[in-house]
Amino acid sequence: MIIDLQNTSSREISAELTKARRGAGASGLVLTLIISTTDEHFDAAIEAARASATAHPSRVIVVTHVDDDQARLDAKIQVGDGLPGDLVVLRLHGPLQQHADSILLPILLPDSPTIAWWPNEGPDDLAADPIGQLADRRITDAAGCQDPQQALLNRARHHAAGDTDLTWTRLTRWRALLVAAVDQVQADVTAAKVVSAPDNAPATLLAAWLSVKLGVPVERVDGARVGVSEVRLTTTEGDIIIERPANGTANYSVPGQPPRKVALRRRPLTDLLTEELERMDPDEVFESTVAYLLASSERA
Structure with a gap:
């Protein structure tokens, strides 16, 4: 069922959502996902949200802004038709951009978490943003910004509990393999090197994380x-090497063991978002990593 509402209000949207669900409320939906995006990136964001909703049935609210002198709210509601949840697309015209929180509040799911996601450019201070103030967790993606390195520093400078970035999520498998490798070698790590494409935001975070965890210089x-292609840890027993020459597999070498292949594919946006929707608690490791990154930049 698709419902188009022109020049509408939050109250009317809420009423139509209830009617569309035949008065049964939002039973079975586990969270509200707010996506703040632009028309340019709308399709990719919707595709990822739809796919992630199969694992986490949600009310997905997509917010786009329209430059206009007149304040007007347009909405499109989709319920059913194979969609694992609700999809609400809001177009905020003109001055309404400054009042997104009051527009969104009546249509959030009650008594369930709210997550805000900015797929590309987002506010520097997420927790102070009108949409961010509604959310228990706030997800950004510095890799989708025009200046990924500056975006990471901006996130670090204004970090609040509940903030995370998909550049960090892209490193989940890399970090797991490195932790396992270090645990297998009874030797001190004395240096580290990260090889990546130029200006790669995940590599910046990976180098910062290694510095914090190992207390060694990272080159x-x-x-x-494309992306992160190699990590080398120098130990007193030899080098730990994880090298990804092609998408999907990597060469994994640990001193004292024969080299082997491991799965290390580049993960699609859907996988990244699904992983982040699985946790509601603040990520303390990410917090310490971005704090180190910020301190290092200020010393430079």
């Missing part, structure tokens, strides 16, 4: 491959 090297 950043530009490579010719």
Whole structure:
């Protein structure tokens, strides 16, 4: 069922949602996901949200802003038709952009978490943003910004409990493999190197995390491959090497063991978002990593 509402209000949207669900409320929906995006990135964000909703049935609210002199709210509601939840698309015209919180509040699911996601450019101070103030967790993606490195520093400078970034989520498998490798080698790590594409935001976070965890200098090297392509940890027993020459697999080498292949694919946006929707608690490791990143930039 698709319902188009022109020049509408939050009250009317809420009433139509209830009617569309035949008065049964939002039973079975576990969270509200607010996506603040632009028309340019709308389709990719919707696709990822739809796919993640199969694991986490949600009320997905997409907010786009329209430059206009007149304040007007347009909405499109979709319920059913194979959709695992509700989809509400809001177009905020003109001055309404400054009142997104009051517009969204009546249509959030009651007694359930609210997560806000900015797929590309987002506010520097997420927790102070009108949409961010409604959310228990706030997700950004510095890799989707025009200046990924500056975006990371802005996030770090204004970090609040509940903030995270998909550049960090992209590193989940890398971090798990590195922790496992270090645990297998009874030797001290004395240095580290991260090889990646130039200006790669996940590599910046990975280098900061290694510095915090191992307490050693970490060298950043530009490579010719996409994303993070190699991490090398120098130990007193030899080098730990994880090298990803192609998408999907990586060469995994630990001193004292034969080299082997491990799965290390580049994960699609859907997987990243689904992972982040699985946790509601603040990520203390991410917090300490971005704090180190910010302190390092201020010393430079």
